[in-house]
Amino acid sequence: MATMKDIAKLAGVSTSTVSHVINKTRFVSDEIAERVNGAAKELHYYAPSALARSLKINRTNTIGMLVTTSTNPFFGEVVKGVERSCYHLGYNLILCNTEGDATRMKASIETLMQKRVDGLILMCSTLEGEQDEIYDRMGNLPVVIMDWGPTSFACDKIQDNSLHGGYLATKHLIDNGHTEIGCITGPLVKSQAQTRFEGFKQAMNEAKLPLKPEWIIESDFECEGGANAFVQMQQHAHQPSAIFVCNDMMAMGVLNSAHEQSIKVPEDLSIIGYDDIHIAKFMTPSLTTVHQPKYRLGKAAVDALIARIGDSNSEKKVVELEPTVVERNTVIAHR
Known part of the structure; x- marks a missing residue:
């Protein structure tokens, strides 16, 4: 049976690179990933299933995100930053829309817990009054909150000023x-x-x-x-x-x-x-x-959550990104 070492030799890369490609634990360029996958196919290498791998290491490399549906494209632009950052870091993203409804949010949290997500990003400002009950449902799951204002529980937080x-x-x-x-x-x-x-x-x-x-x-x-x-x-x-x-x-x-x-x-x-x-x-x-640096808000949330997954006992952080004025054509000097 072929091993990762055999694939590395055939593809001309390191064994660790083969592991990252097969297990999707780190971004690897498309050209190298294609070489590794081609070598694996040629050697008839079969990777262990994601389920088996997650049971072994107690990780699924999956992040859940709850967001309030809105016509405001601001949310979509932040989610884009989250999704792209997850991809580059080898994580999958499960996105749930709460529709601003507390019952739906609680049901989504239950679903994500059943999916065994490694952590959760919350961007649901319409549900500020539900924080305590929501947090109780999440137990010890690592959480990062985006723009909820003051919270009664300790967690990492990403916000604009x-x-x-x-x-x-x-x-x-x-x-x-x-x-x-x-x-x-x-x-x-x-x-x-x-x-x-x-x-x-x-x-x-x-x-x-x-x-x-x-x-x-x-x-x-x-x-x-x-x-x-x-x-x-x-x-x-x-x-x-x-x-x-x-x-x-x-x-x-x-x-x-x-x-x-x-x-x-x-x-x-x-x-x-x-x-x-x-x-x-x-x-x-x-x-x-x-x-507002929307892409950076999303990236900062993912970075903070993965750091929290890796070290649950470190001090909780608040990352605040600074806004700037963009001058265009709807303001003129008043005469």
Whole structure:
């Protein structure tokens, strides 16, 4: 019976490289993987099944991820970073959508536990109030949380600095001469919405600018919510010269609603969004926004989880990635 050593000799690579290709424990270039697999086929080598291997080493090289389904492509862009990082590190990814439903989330966790995943990434901000019960169901499974805000249990956490991002967005408007600035927030029960709004208030207070209640409207992080919030803001006689819209999806709704009301952006109204989703630069006009490093968020989550799988007793970490302003065409200097 052929061995990995025989395959290595025929393929002209090391035995460890053969092991990585066959067991999918590390990324190997396509050219080398093809040589190894070709040699294995020629020598009639049969690798042990994934199930048998996982039982032997008590690992499945599989990660579970729970994410809230949304029309917001931000989530898909983060998941892309997670999936690609898993692939390069030799891990499989099982993705479950919670649909924002606590019952479905608990059922998904049970399924992932039965699949014997090595660890879990949670990106379900709509279920912040369910944290304690959810964590109880996971037992000692390694967990990394993305953007849940404060948690009552110890775990690794990956997040963007939403407070600083909200501050940067508002400061960008102020630096362009705007003194009458509105804000369309996300649902303020969510930590992301709260911290972005706090950043807005911090920049306004620092510049000694008034916070006008009629120009501050809470919405839902979706396009239609942004459009409806803008219509609500327009019901007041005096209007701001600029608006910080706390995510790009709502900003799309604002742009559409402004167009329908013959309000020119940025000539009549400057707008800055948040997230820098891929389509932001293809809007008309292209959206000035706050960039979140979505791919790096996903990669950081995978790296943290694999490190936790390898060392369950190390100190829990919070990795915070810093946002930046991306200047495009929806903000101009106020005259």
